Amino acid sequence: MATGIQRNVTARPGPEAPGQSPTHPAVDRPPVDTAGGQPERADPPTAPEADQAPAHPPAAGPLPPAAGPLPTPDGTPLAVTVRGLRRAFGSNVVINDLDLDVPAGQFVALLGASGCGKSTLLRILADLDTEISGQVRVASRRAVAFQTPRLLPWKRVWRNVVLGLPGRPDRARATAALTEVGLTHRADAWPKTLSGGEAQRASLARALVRDPDLMLLDEPFGALDALTRIRVQGLVEQLWQRHSPAILLVTHDVEEALLLADRVLVMKDGVIAHSATIALARPRDVGDPRFVALRAELLGWLGVGHARSEAANGRPARDGEPDPAADVREPPPRQKILS
Numbered sequence: 001m002a003t004g005i006q007r008n009v010t011a012r013p014g015p016e017a018p019g020q021s022p023t024h025p026a027v028d029r030p031p032v033d034t035a036g037g038q039p040e041r042a043d044p045p046t047a048p049e050a051d052q053a054p055a056h057p058p059a060a061g062p063l064p065p066a067a068g069p070l071p072t073p074d075g076t077p078l079a080v081t082v083r084g085l086r087r088a089f090g091s092n093v094v095i096n097d098l099d100l101d102v103p104a105g106q107f108v109a110l111l112g113a114s115g116c117g118k119s120t121l122l123r124i125l126a127d128l129d130t131e132i133s134g135q136v137r138v139a140s141r142r143a144v145a146f147q148t149p150r151l152l153p154w155k156r157v158w159r160n161v162v163l164g165l166p167g168r169p170d171r172a173r174a175t176a177a178l179t180e181v182g183l184t185h186r187a188d189a190w191p192k193t194l195s196g197g198e199a200q201r202a203s204l205a206r207a208l209v210r211d212p213d214l215m216l217l218d219e220p221f222g223a224l225d226a227l228t229r230i231r232v233q234g235l236v237e238q239l240w241q242r243h244s245p246a247i248l249l250v251t252h253d254v255e256e257a258l259l260l261a262d263r264v265l266v267m268k269d270g271v272i273a274h275s276a277t278i279a280l281a282r283p284r285d286v287g288d289p290r291f292v293a294l295r296a297e298l299l300g301w302l303g304v305g306h307a308r309s310e311a312a313n314g315r316p317a318r319d320g321e322p323d324p325a326a327d328v329r330e331p332p333p334r335q336k337i338l339s
């Protein structure tokens, strides 16, 4: 696998005030909806940042020539290698000496409390944030999908799918990707006429068309209703099984993480504080006692008290009852885990 971003940099003093980083545009801003039947333009004035690796080298500077390949434990090719990563916004140090390895083809879910830095890490891996120090190496063919599908409203669906690919827009490629996500019949639709699930499937097709070695998914199911969410989760799992990219999925949903991932990471205090290998056969059964135990373990790491009790007692704690598992399930003090 070709290695794409290779950075070994020291943080530069950022000019930004919180919320004003030039490398952190307002990423969740929905596009202005101007689609209503407007004619297609050949090319957008700007391409969305989502779903494609940037065409230009990162602003943080090239890897010094002396830097050799990072160690790969047991020779496994890695889709992601991070060493000593640090990212701060002013005095807010969000990522602090973080290490991470993601082997090629592995499905990894990333959990953590709100604001702990999950999206920041994903944006760094997507090369959308370069104000960092540390070493970052990721597969060159990568694709990103966010909670909002970010389709350009003035482009028909199929043109959105191939947007940003080199050369002339190739309808056959778009059709192949749309077929994979079951959306061929909507190829000529305008984005604003799609349902939430259809739009997210179009976003997945846009990721897929790049034949990525690494897919970075930031809560891609977060805005979907419960039923659509289950369907799109299943689709992502199928696509992963068919194409075998490494996937890093940011999610708040422990069950979702356990249903989909080979490995679940918990981010806390700027590092990967816990890594759990999920060695359960697929499709997974939420009622399987091992699934229940893993869920309780992860909820414990996320600081959910009742889950700790459930893990220890096999039943939820009653209100007011001291948590007998609290001292054994509480994560140990911060330690460095190479995940």
Ligand SMILES: Nc1ncnc2c1ncn2[C@@H]1O[C@H](COP(=O)(O)OP(=O)(O)OP(=O)(O)O)[C@@H](O)[C@H]1O
Binding pocket: 017, 018, 019, 020, 021, 024, 089, 092, 094, 112, 113, 114, 115, 116, 117, 118, 119, 120, 121
């Ligand atoms: N552009 C920015 N400028 C200043 N601070 C930022 C910026 N982007 C993120 N942060 C801060 O970095 C921290 C981590 O944010 P991030 O979005 O990575 O968290 P998260 O774990 O993904 O949260 P959530 O689960 O709620 O989406 C937060 O304190 C956030 O306010």
